[in-house]
Amino acid sequence: MIFGKAGFGGAVADFEAAVSAQDAKRSGKAFIRLQETFGQAREAELLDGGPRLAAVLEQVPPAPRAVVAVLVGACVERGADAERCAPGVLAGLRWALEQAVAFADAWAATGGGAFPAHDDGGEPGPELVERAGFEAAVGWSTLPQWEMAAVAMLNHPGVRRGAGSRGDALRLLGAVERASGLELKSLAHALLVLDDEPLVALHRASGTGYLLRVSGIGDNFQLHTLLADALIGGGHVEGRAPSPQEAAVCRETPGQVETVGSFDLVAPDGELIWNEGAPADIPVVDGVRLLVLDEPSYRRTWPAGRFFPGMRGDVLLERALDPEETERWYAHVSPAKNATG
Structure with a gap:
């Protein structure tokens, strides 16, 4: 398969097409290019790319999904439309929190012990998958990335006014904290921000x-x-x-x-x-x-x-x-x- 245009805009287009076609090999290569080209992206590429990546987040496989969400958040911080990007990112956040609750329950049910450290958004280790299942392990491991991406959205009052599910996210965040002791302070404060x-x-x-x-x-x-x-x-x-x-x-x-x-x-x-x-x-x-x-x-x-x-x-x-x-x-x-x- 031949990739399209070079640069971040081309990587976004290739990733979008590959994810929609469920082409794992091509989407994997485009995923790498997204990260490699973001630092040199032009303003127009960021404004266009953030909403496009957010729109396909739900179709991205669980392990790389949080990294793509962080890229969406970075696009928003550099001017992309937060209100267009937020629905996909906040839906992903709720998924990750739900999976993290399941992970904490499974961890306790399989012997407990100190909860594992979070990774950089890659594949979770075999012990985590064995004890809790793949998606629950991914949800737990990628919580810091989802926190970063969600806060980038919630910096914007239009997103906060439209985020009717903030209560659900707070409830899930509280369940994660009670079960594991994990505190995501930035996310908690962002979800609690009042306006007018x-x-x-x-x-x-x-x-x-x-x-x-x-x-x-x-x-x-x-x-x-x-x-x-x-x-x-x-x-x-x-x-x-x-x-x-x-x-x-x-x-x-x-x-x-x-x-x-x-x-x-x-x-x-x-x-x-x-x-x-x-x-x-x-x-x-x-x-x-x-x-x-x-x-x-x-x-x-x-x-x-x-x-x-x-x-x-x-x-x-x-x-x-x-x-x-x-x-x-x-x-x-x-x-x-x-x-x-």
Whole structure:
């Protein structure tokens, strides 16, 4: 069989045709060429190739499928249409998570022991296949590649709005973690990202309250800095305001800048909400997430920035609550508990 045009675009066309024809030999050669030519791909090849590869992902054999998904994610990071690419990648992610759950169950049923390390997306070893079956072993072995590809999709708000199966992926991810102890932190945080989410923040020291809207925030370190920028930097409450640079790197400017905490983030029941968590950890009260801002109980520094460098985040202040509204929200709030750690 004679290959088509050279370069990444030609490799995509050859791979697409070979996979559709179920020609294992030709698709294997084209698979190698995809990896070899990606680094020199032109912009037009990436914009065209990402969606085309995503469209055939389901037909790709299990072992190389995750590597192709990573290539799709790399195309998206360089400008390919994430919303066109996401359905194939997120369907593959759910398949891999389902297989990883089956792998964990089979591993426990066949003697247990330490779970094996993940590979680079190649064929799983014979012991894994013998103990769990080929597809389950592939699903387990390729989870890091699926995490990478899925996060590339979920960096985009259009994908997050359309990803109605995020709940299924989170459920499966939780099952994998409970069964094996494996933590895929980036994937978990990406699946939990909120967009256009209303948030009521009560500033306990001043007795004031604020309605804000949260989008694209990867973790509570980022949320913390942007809340301080909106409320302290905006002149609404007293405290340490982040510098313009600290706030900018939490929105969309590349890099990190050292910052100092301005609050303790506290749930309505008085328990601390840790910066290491995500805005989805904030409890919902009467249909709205409710957060209390207390004076910082100890000095804490960290590099301000974005948990997901490719995801734009923001916290927008809609308005200050009037005294009656604020009092109604405070009715749901318990006294703060002492911080530890």
